[in-house]
Amino acid sequence: MMRKIIRGFNSFVYEIDQLSRFSAKMVMSIFGRPIYLADTMEQMYLIGVGSLFLVALTGIFAGQGLALQFSMELADFGSKNYLGRILTLAIVRELGPVLTGLMIAARVAAGITAEIGSMKSSHQLDALQAFGVDPIRKLATPRLLALIVMVPVLTVISDVIAIVGGWIIAVFISNITSTTYISAVNARLTFGNVFIGLLKPFVFAFIIAFVACYKGFTTKGGTKGVGRSTNESVVIASISILIVNFIITKVVFSWLKGYL
Numbered sequence: 001m002m003r004k005i006i007r008g009f010n011s012f013v014y015e016i017d018q019l020s021r022f023s024a025k026m027v028m029s030i031f032g033r034p035i036y037l038a039d040t041m042e043q044m045y046l047i048g049v050g051s052l053f054l055v056a057l058t059g060i061f062a063g064q065g066l067a068l069q070f071s072m073e074l075a076d077f078g079s080k081n082y083l084g085r086i087l088t089l090a091i092v093r094e095l096g097p098v099l100t101g102l103m104i105a106a107r108v109a110a111g112i113t114a115e116i117g118s119m120k121s122s123h124q125l126d127a128l129q130a131f132g133v134d135p136i137r138k139l140a141t142p143r144l145l146a147l148i149v150m151v152p153v154l155t156v157i158s159d160v161i162a163i164v165g166g167w168i169i170a171v172f173i174s175n176i177t178s179t180t181y182i183s184a185v186n187a188r189l190t191f192g193n194v195f196i197g198l199l200k201p202f203v204f205a206f207i208i209a210f211v212a213c214y215k216g217f218t219t220k221g222g223t224k225g226v227g228r229s230t231n232e233s234v235v236i237a238s239i240s241i242l243i244v245n246f247i248i249t250k251v252v253f254s255w256l257k258g259y260l
Contacts, residue, residue, distance in 0.1 A: 084184025116216025
């Protein structure tokens, strides 16, 4: 039993080391040449437009669900006018970035790992190297850049849609005036809250790109290995997002307490 624990720990440390080295190569490749602009734009379209409907659908129902529950609780205290403030805090700080990150991790990380893993299994990565093309710069870097741009953009869209969903519940179910709701929302769109809401998806983009590309490049075992790597990619990226979300919240709250 002890040997299995030690072996598992050693394997975990080794994977973390390899992932860190691979991630460093991805970051360094951003600043080198050649720059595959066409590939980057293609990935931005696939990630951004391809995930837009999923993110919008998640945002609208998450916002309405939260607003409905908050309004019922606040009504007991005669404080329904605070619905916009509480909803904005919940969405901008937490729900918007985390839900968007998890949705993109589920959809995009799986696709990236499966695509690169299939290329690895069919020796296409070896062919790229034979022609003098760096596979990391050609395949991983465009996806990293696309995620860095599109994850924050999709998060903002999700936040806006969720707040609009909350407005629908506030006006048509909770009988709160639009002016009251919008004023409460504007009151909580402070620098600190917006900063946290944009910092998290920026960090999540790196996590998704690092994990998905690493799992794709290290796929072994043919088609069965591709499926296993895809599953591991989604699970690891999702768990990492939840862990990092807590760390960012804890650290940034202590730094920006006066701006929240």
